[in-house]
Amino acid sequence: MxxxxxxxxxxxxxxxxxxxxxxxxxxxxxxxxxxxxxxxxxxxxxxxxxxxxxxxxxxxxxxxxxxxxxxxxxxxxxINTNYPNKIIGEALASNAIEELAPYETFKAEVKYGENSRIDFLLNPESERMTYLEVKNVHLSRGNGLAVFPDCETDRGVKHLKELANMVAAGHRAINLYLVQRVDCDRFSFAQDLAPKYAAAAYEAHRAGVEFLCYDCDINIEEICVASRLPILMPSR
Known part of the structure; x- marks a missing residue:
């Protein structure tokens, strides 16, 4: 982008x-x-x-x-939280995220659940659709560890529950964390800053929601999806 x-x-x-x-x-x-x-x-x-x-x-x-x-x-x-969806949208258009394949089409900002909108709906015409939620990550605890979120987010908790509901309905659901940093090599959850969100992520993972994390290549001209980072899932 x-x-x-x-x-x-x-x-x-x-x-x-x-x-x-x-x-x-x-x-x-x-x-x-x-x-x-x-x-x-x-x-x-x-x-x-x-x-x-x-x-x-x-x-x-x-x-x-x-x-x-x-x-x-x-x-x-x-730090611009308006950008992750644009960055991921371009990555989807160029098939740059292999874990999301195969898909033929996708739509952005599709209504679903209880007054929610999914960031991207992949294969929207198929029987088993893929619901993709994108979260921006900019906080690091040092030593290459990126974490999310930096404060409690009721909206984020709601999104995790909505994704779990889509899995229960027979669809695929993914929460993708985009690290807008160049100095991290792994990702986890800020359980001390947002225990409710971390607990919701734990339950969503148990319910079958998939979790992905990618970092970015960043310079003063562009920001692009780079490499997949390993995720340390929260404990109960």
Whole structure:
């Protein structure tokens, strides 16, 4: 997935009210950027971190700038939670994720369950469809371990239960975690930060929901699906 071009480099002053970030650009300009990430952003919201922002020419936008990437000593991290579905959509279109094959067609944002939408429905015309939910991962505990989530998410718990219901109905259901980092080699669940979600993941796995995790190749021009990471499933 191509990022908006060109990205502008700056230094994070502070991130606040969840969706706002004050940033000093390299040219000295002070801006407030939209931060499309509702999570806690632990380890990625520290003042002084190098960041990259995009600028929109849309006159209707209240904030012209968007926070896109944070640069850590270990590499770039994508923090825009609007991107994982686009990244996975491109990967599906090019058959880049072999564990999801075979499929002939797929649809995005399909209604199912109780007032839910599945990110992708593979083989939507077949008797046994594949329900694919995508989650963005940007938190690392260090030593190459990526974890999800960084805070409790009732919506995430609901999605896991909905996926388990699809398995019970005879379909295939997959939760795919996309790690928007380049410094991780395995994935697990933040049981201390989100015990309810970890417990729901444990139950969903027992019910037959499949779990996949992929990391990304990231530079200031694009973010693409890279390699599959091993998953350490939560304990009871």
């Amino acid at each position: 191509r990022l908006p071009s060109p990205l502008l480099r700056g230094t994070l002053i502070k991130r606040y009210k969840r969706f706002l970030a004050d940033i000093a650009l390299e040219n000295g300009e002070l801006i407030t950027a939209h931060c499309a990430n509702p999570g806690a952003m632990l380890g990625l919201n520290m003042p002084g971190l190098p960041v990259y922002v995009s600028k929109s020419d849309n006159p209707k936008r209240k904030l012209k700038y968007s926070l896109e990437l944070v640069k850590l000593p270990t590499g770039l991290v994508g």
